[in-house]
Amino acid sequence: MWKSLHIDPAKCTGCLQCEMACSYENTGVFNPSKSRIKVFNFETEGRKVPYTCTQCTEAWCLNACPVDAIRIDLSTGAKMVYEDTCVGCKVCTIACPFGTINYNQDSGKVQKCDLCEGDPACEKACPTGAITYVDADWTGLDKMRAWAAKANTPATAA
């Protein structure tokens, strides 16, 4: 069963623990500038929004790559960048409609969320549950439950 990173911006406080955890997982140091998840702070609206790759099925990045450096990990569904194949041409960064695959000057390759082999560091680091890792088929479950809870339908009502 695949899972998806599920983001609830209303719970985000903007602490950037996710960015630090992501960079630590992938580079071994605390370095938000190398994080594959970014938190955006819309100051005048009071909104903080974490954003990362949604692992598209028909992934633009994967389809655009001229050297087939982006492939699917069948165990997690993550679209993976294979650094030994990537030539750093950045075509994928143009193809991605969401901007979630980016070039890394230090490695000369592109980088994107790879779901940490099915155990995402950002999700573990999030102190408020704004980032969760849930059944890919049921990312709407919490919202459905919230609406269901509002339904006033005791069986004996009428």
Added chain:
Amino acid sequence: MGWNRKVLRVNLTAGTCQEEPLNMQWAQDYLGSRGLATKYLVSETDPKVDPLSPDNKMIMSTGPLTGTMASTGGRYTIVTKGPLTGAIACSNSGGFFGAEMKFAGWDMIIFEGKSPKPVYLFLENEKAELRDAGHLWGKSCWETEETIKHELQDPLVRVSSIGLAGENQVMFACVVNDLHRAAGRSGVGAVMGSKNLKAVALRGTRGTSGIKDFPAFMKATTEAKKVLADNAVTGQGLPKFGTQVLMNVINEMGALPTRNHRDVQFEDAGKISAEAMHEKRPSDGKAHLVTNAACFGCTIACGRISEIDKGHFTVKNSPQYWGASGGLEYEAAWALGAANGVGDLEALQYANLICNEQGMDPISFGATVGAVMEMYEMGVLTKEQLGIESPFGSPEALAKMVEMTARGEGFGKEIGLGSKRLCEKYGHPELSMSVKGQEFPAYDSRAIQGMGLAYATSNRGACHLRGYTVASEVLGIPVKTDPLVTEGKPELVKAFQDATAVFDSAGICVFTSFAWTLADVQPQLAAACEGDWSMEKLNEVGERIWNMERQYNNAAGFTAKDDNLPPRLTTEPAKTGPAKGLVNGLATMLPEYYKVRGWTPEGVPTTETRERLGL
């Protein structure tokens, strides 16, 4: 490690930026941030220096836990000699600026001299340059940040700057980073302004790599975060209500200084409380509070983001203030509100916005307004002088004064002197509610006795963040003590002061100490930093830092006479509440405190104490 081992020295007179190695022996003895920067300041400057002269230095410093996954590990400190007090100034700020300094590869920036013209420092990893800031002079902190990001074409730059208040040498000007976080007290912004330094812009992409043992560090920080999450104050109270959760609690204790400390309870406390910020306004049906917010790495998230009532008289013609912005937190709400009897939440938010926008400490500003209003009611100051009728409780006067003070217009110039100089000038020095020239925060020491001693002996003048015995006397953290008695308070104050010096110097937020003791910090430091970081050593480091600050102040000319409270608190009994009839018992506590500290009856560390601490 924990440290990057790199200091940037910026000579503003010569216009040079030079890298030098961090003194690692000092790092072992003074940890980082507050302690380490103070060690540099006391070693490099004359304690008698004029705070606003080029000979004063201003140091921005991180701690070993800044820029790490330790919860709240994003703090930095500005250390300098403070113009408001003439004492050591040491103002700590959260936001994201401190961590960025670490990510760029630096521990500390030392500013010395004075630039011949306005400049700002741009520091991008190894590259440091002073850039012209002529076009930024006259701009607010908010405009400055926006302009710098635009001209560098980099929205990820972190900016710390002064607004009009710092430019105009308001004695309680602060340095604002990330729009609404501030190194707030003692006038560090005026020092920055005196150096013609408008801003510091940072961009770091190197990251924090110098952790001694990463796996041990991850384990220690994860466990410590759980302690914060499981604690009622840091896990529930602060995220939901912010520091404002205290307003009603402190008012009920009869410890909410009201109308320049004439009263100890405010009849409108409920209107300016955390609960009020959650309530829907009749005017527009919206709650004042929009959301909470965290500083870098913080798993508490006490920050408040609020939206002012667009129809309120303060902003109805100023749409630039209609968006969500920082505030109100407890100290600001008290100083702008109860301290001058104003119970209009929207007016307080407006004053708070201007303080953030133009870089002013709302505590000292609000408390100075309290003194102005008292002198107005006494007939010492008149409407003609002030430009507006200014009785206690007037939101109109508050709003006008905050604008005038930031811009240095009219009577605002006088308010910008701070309450001590202002009250002396108008013949009523007793009305300045301050210690060593710095105004009190939001706890009346007649009803919380230990705070009187903490204020009187605070090395940066009256302050709640040097020894927050409120935790013990009000909240029972780590143990409950009776707020109305003086017994045991000297030991309590010393313990809080020394421990706080360690929290500050580590690069974390002192609010963690609602849940953490040093025993929770110790494993995090031990995993991050090379060397011995036992509990014993941490206690010693805290005490060493405190005594070093004391020695600096003594050398600057302060004596035991300055460890004092205004006569109102020691001779005018509280009129209402649980402390009715009480004054603060400082005279009982102070000699005992000196003994506990290992100081002479004159308040000077004895030779034995200095030798024990290696001073």
